[in-house]
Amino acid sequence: MTRIESRYEGELRCRSSHGPSGTLLETDAPTDNQGQGERFSPTDLVATALSTCILTIMGIVAKRRGWALEGCTARVEKTMTADLPRKIAQLTVWIELPPHLDAEQRTVLQQAGETCPVKLSLEGSVPMELHWS
Structure with a gap:
């Protein structure tokens, strides 16, 4: 089992942390769905x-x-x-x-x-x- 923790940061962005490595990943809503499209959706x-x-x-x-x-x-x-x-x-x-x-x-x-x-x-x-x- 792998644990990934995610948190809504506001402005349609989320930040996730990969439990085993601690690596961070951020997402953003795409521009065609009210987001800024500055990160992977x-x-x-x-x-x-x-x-x-x-x-x-x-x-x-x-x-x-x-x-x-x-x-x-x-x-x-x-x-x-x-x-x-x-x-x-x-x-x-x-x-x-x-x-x-x-x-x-x-x-x-x-x-x-x-x-x-x-x-x-x-x-x-x-x-x-x-x-x-």
């Missing part, structure tokens, strides 16, 4: 969680097999619903694997990324598209 964090989870799970597999994964990138785009209630309508992720990987390595890493815990947790609730190159 809570739904931005969901999108970020997806892309970084994919990279992390692939990193675990690559490390276990002795493959270099440095330089692998993921870009995520989040689309919100136009109607109320506001929610994430779509998450689209583009993952670019390093060019030195062979076809078998790419297949293994793609299969690993497709099973990251965040993606599995969101499936059925949030439409997602993953594009691999």
